[in-house]
Amino acid sequence: MTLSAFRRSAATWARRNLFRAPADAVLTITLGGLACYVVFRLARFVLVTGRWEVIEVNLKLLMVGGWEAAHLPRIAVALIVLAGWGGIIAGLIHGRRVRLGAAASIGMSTMGRVVDLTRRFGLLIAAVIATLALTTSRGPGLTAGGVVVGAVAGRLFGGWAGARGLPRKVVVVGNLVLAATPLAVYLYLVDAVPLAMWEGFFFNVTSAMAGIVLCFPIGVVLALGRRSTLRLISAMSTLYIEIVRGAPLFVLLLLSNVALGFFVPASIAPSKPVRAIITFAIFTAAYLAEIVRGGLQSIPRGQVEAAKSLGLSPWSQTTRIVLPQALRNVIPAQIGQFISLFKDTTLAGLGLGILDMLAVSEAVTQQPGFRGQGLIIETLAFTGFVFWVGSLTMSRESQRLERRLGVGVR
Amino acid sequence: MTTTIATTRPPLWRDRRVLSWVFQSAVFAVVAAFLLWLYGNYRENVASSGIPTNLNFLDNPASFEIPGNDFSQNQPVRDAYVEGILNTLRVSVPGIVLATILGTVIGVGRLSRNWVARQVATAYVEIVRNVPLLVLLTFTFLGVVLLVVPRIEEAWTPAGILVMSNRGIGIPWYSGGSGTTLVGVGAVGVLGWWLVARLRRRASERTGRPSHAGLLGAGAFLVVVATGWVALGFAITTPRVAGRQIDGGIRIDPSFFALLIALVVYTASHIAEIVRGSIQAVPSGQDEAAQALAMTGFQRMWYVVLPQAMRIAVPPLGNQYLNLIKNSSLGAGFGYFELTNVTRVTVGNGSPAVPAFALALAMYVGVSVLTSLLVNVANRRFRVVER
Numbered sequence: 116m117t118l119s120a121f122r123r124s125a126a127t128w129a130r131r132n133l134f135r136a137p138a139d140a141v142l143t144i145t146l147g148g149l150a151c152y153v154v155f156r157l158a159r160f161v162l163v164t165g166r167w168e169v170i171e172v173n174l175k176l177l178m179v180g181g182w183e184a185a186h187l188p189r190i191a192v193a194l195i196v197l198a199g200w201g202g203i204i205a206g207l208i209h210g211r212r213v214r215l216g217a218a219a220s221i222g223m224s225t226m227g228r229v230v231d232l233t234r235r236f237g238l239l240i241a242a243v244i245a246t247l248a249l250t251t252s253r254g255p256g257l258t259a260g261g262v263v264v265g266a267v268a269g270r271l272f273g274g275w276a277g278a279r280g281l282p283r284k285v286v287v288v289g290n291l292v293l294a295a296t297p298l299a300v301y302l303y304l305v306d307a308v309p310l311a312m313w314e315g316f317f318f319n320v321t322s323a324m325a326g327i328v329l330c331f332p333i334g335v336v337l338a339l340g341r342r343s344t345l346r347l348i349s350a351m352s353t354l355y356i357e358i359v360r361g362a363p364l365f366v367l368l369l370l371s372n373v374a375l376g377f378f379v380p381a382s383i384a385p386s387k388p389v390r391a392i393i394t395f396a397i398f399t400a401a402y403l404a405e406i407v408r409g410g411l412q413s414i415p416r417g418q419v420e421a422a423k424s425l426g427l428s429p430w431s432q433t434t435r436i437v438l439p440q441a442l443r444n445v446i447p448a449q450i451g452q453f454i455s456l457f458k459d460t461t462l463a464g465l466g467l468g469i470l471d472m473l474a475v476s477e478a479v480t481q482q483p484g485f486r487g488q489g490l491i492i493e494t495l496a497f498t499g500f501v502f503w504v505g506s507l508t509m510s511r512e513s514q515r516l517e518r519r520l521g522v523g524v525r
Numbered sequence: 526m527t528t529t530i531a532t533t534r535p536p537l538w539r540d541r542r543v544l545s546w547v548f549q550s551a552v553f554a555v556v557a558a559f560l561l562w563l564y565g566n567y568r569e570n571v572a573s574s575g576i577p578t579n580l581n582f583l584d585n586p587a588s589f590e591i592p593g594n595d596f597s598q599n600q601p602v603r604d605a606y607v608e609g610i611l612n613t614l615r616v617s618v619p620g621i622v623l624a625t626i627l628g629t630v631i632g633v634g635r636l637s638r639n640w641v642a643r644q645v646a647t648a649y650v651e652i653v654r655n656v657p658l659l660v661l662l663t664f665t666f667l668g669v670v671l672l673v674v675p676r677i678e679e680a681w682t683p684a685g686i687l688v689m690s691n692r693g694i695g696i697p698w699y700s701g702g703s704g705t706t707l708v709g710v711g712a713v714g715v716l717g718w719w720l721v722a723r724l725r726r727r728a729s730e731r732t733g734r735p736s737h738a739g740l741l742g743a744g745a746f747l748v749v750v751a752t753g754w755v756a757l758g759f760a761i762t763t764p765r766v767a768g769r770q771i772d773g774g775i776r777i778d779p780s781f782f783a784l785l786i787a788l789v790v791y792t793a794s795h796i797a798e799i800v801r802g803s804i805q806a807v808p809s810g811q812d813e814a815a816q817a818l819a820m821t822g823f824q825r826m827w828y829v830v831l832p833q834a835m836r837i838a839v840p841p842l843g844n845q846y847l848n849l850i851k852n853s854s855l856g857a858g859f860g861y862f863e864l865t866n867v868t869r870v871t872v873g874n875g876s877p878a879v880p881a882f883a884l885a886l887a888m889y890v891g892v893s894v895l896t897s898l899l900v901n902v903a904n905r906r907f908r909v910v911e912r
């Protein structure tokens with residue numbers, strides 16, 4: 116393309132997209148100016164005026180709170196194991212897709228796959244690198260390297276295993292091992308540091324995960340219950356769902372803080388993080404129930420009728436025909452709920468006095484060296500950035516999944 | 526000839542109806558037993574520590590003050606609750622209106638032909654939607670209200686009608702009568718608007734001339750309100766700085782604005798996505814038909830696409846409104862005295878925790894149910910009438 120041709124096409128593009136009408140031009144210039152100013156101020160804040168020492172000094176507190184330094188390697192080991200675990204699962208799913216001829220990467224060049232991966236996880240990787248740049252010790256860097264190696268190794272192994280049909284015994288044992296891994300990791304961590312001491316960003320992530328895992332069975336049972344033809348069951352499920360959905364999470368957290376002690380004997384009164392997790396599960400279950408109900412409603416009647424005509428019992432109809440399809444249809448909505456819970460875990464600081472990342476980011480500005488300098492802007496910006504990267508990456512992945520599953524396209 | 530139908534019933538243990546009731550009773554029994562266990566523990570704990578379980582605490586003096594309000598410490602807790610729920614509504618109702626406007630603008634912007642508008646709207650949605658509300662709220666509260674707004678000695682007084690300072694923000698307000706009367710006048714005005722608009726629309730259908738229902742209706746509203754205002758002796762007071770206080774007008778606590786801004790900004794990002802999805806769900810033939818009628822871009826959006834999109838958007842919008850009302854409970858962490866904060870403070874002052882929180886929860890659920898009823902009514906009204 117010659118220069119003049121480029122100029123002409125650029126001018127055409129600008130006329131079409133920026134200056135179609137006089138009003139358009141005004142809008143372009145006003146919004147463009149405003150956007151440039153905001154970006155400039157932001158860049159200046161991040162690169163020049165931001166006093167990031169407060170983050171540098173307190174990075175460990177923000178991330179894992181009062182976790183004993185001697186036990187930090189356990190977190191590293193846990194992260195690496197979980198990365199390998201996730202890699203294996205992703206590889207298995209991908210391998211199965213390859214066997215079925217439905218993988219997204221079929222027909223993609225190696226370069227294309229790298230570009231695709233960068234687009235999907237580039238922001239996350241950049242954020243991790245930026246955070247690592249603030250660290251002073253070698254541990255976090257080594258951990259990040261280990262996570263990458265673990266994830267890649269797991270992915271390769273999973274892809275290899277998934278692409279060929281393994282003997283049934285191996286599959287059963289492998290599935291058991293995969294299912295038990297998170298529990299084993301939890302036991303390994305909690306063995307060193309009790310749950311009551313899980314703080315910082317680590318608390319936000321783990322409590323969101325625990326909340327989702329716990330709320331899942333409750334939510335599915337409630338959704339089935341609400342759709343049940345059994346009146347009493349349906350009424351009880353509906354009552355639960357509507358009451359919990361009508362209450363703010365913050366009030367439920369406050370309630371679990373001051374009132375839970377009245378309802379259970381003192382001997383089993385749980386610690387604060389456990390209370391937070393139970394509250395998250397109770398709260399999210401009601402929302403998940405509504406999501407699953409939507410999935411159940413999306414299954415055509417013919418599926419149940421076909422199952423009935425094959426003589427399946429009601430239990431088999433539900434667990435083998437209806438639920439797998441219903442849950443698959445609402446995976447994106449479930450991820451959305453998980454993101455929402457991930458963000459809501461910040462309420463635990465205000466509601467229960469747990470030192471989650473947001474609470475830490477407020478507390479560290481009161482340290483002797485940093486008090487009274489308005490550093491809250493920096494710490495808040497960092498916290499917001501960490502949550503933003505996590506949520507955005509998850510929501511992008513969920514949109515991708517939505518396209519792949521073809522939900523709403525039919 | 527009569528045919529006899531064999532009415533042999535299956536044995537009890539295989540009768541579906543019997544089995545279903547046995548199953549339901551069993552589940553109910555388990556749930557009831559669990560709840561009774563909780564309740565038993567509660568009674569025991571309460572009895573051993575002598576904490577009341579009834580709502581009599583509502584008559585005790587509140588012994589706390591609500592800033593920006595003439596609520597006195599000697600008033601009963603009951604009044605504090607009323608004030609709390611009013612404050613929840615005071616921030617929620619303007620929040621819903623503003624978030625809807627901002628969200629619609631941004632949602633339309635995401636589909637704009639203008640590249641810059643599209644990018645700005647997308648950036649707004651992607652940034653705000655993925656940050657925890659509490660981070661946003663802390664930011665608006667600490668970052669904006671406390672650091673940007675000047676001290677009372679150096680208060681900004683733009684055009685002499687506003688006073689902006691860290692002691693609060695003064696805006697012009699009415700004086701010379703009760704608020705209830707003013708709301709009554711407003712209600713009569715709305716009734717007048719509705720009547721005039723209805724009459725004009727009827728007339729327009731009969732004669733075929735343009736109705737100008739909106740314009741004349743608004744005129745009727747203004748006439749009614751202005752007449753009521755003058756006749757009942759209302760007047761406007763503007764705020765001014767008097768020493769270290771704000772005199773005249775009405776003083777609004779900074780926490781109110783922090784909460785309002787955060788709720789509006791956050792909810793608007795969700796509403797924008799709903800509006801965008803709904804616009805995309807309107808068949809593109811509608812827009813093309815409007816284009817064929819030589820309508821301008823604004824006319825196509827305003828008269829053809831948006832009304833149909835809003836019809837689709839009503840149920841999810843209702844959910845967002847409910848979320849906004851519930852999220853207003855976060856104001857409790859920043860000294861805004863809405864329902865949650867009143868509950869928290871009164872429990873801190875010695876009111877029994879369980880009844881106090883149960884009352885607050887009941888109020889929230891009540892407000893939620895009321896809002897969903899309103900949304901359902903709106904949904905039914907806006908639905909396409911199918912013939």
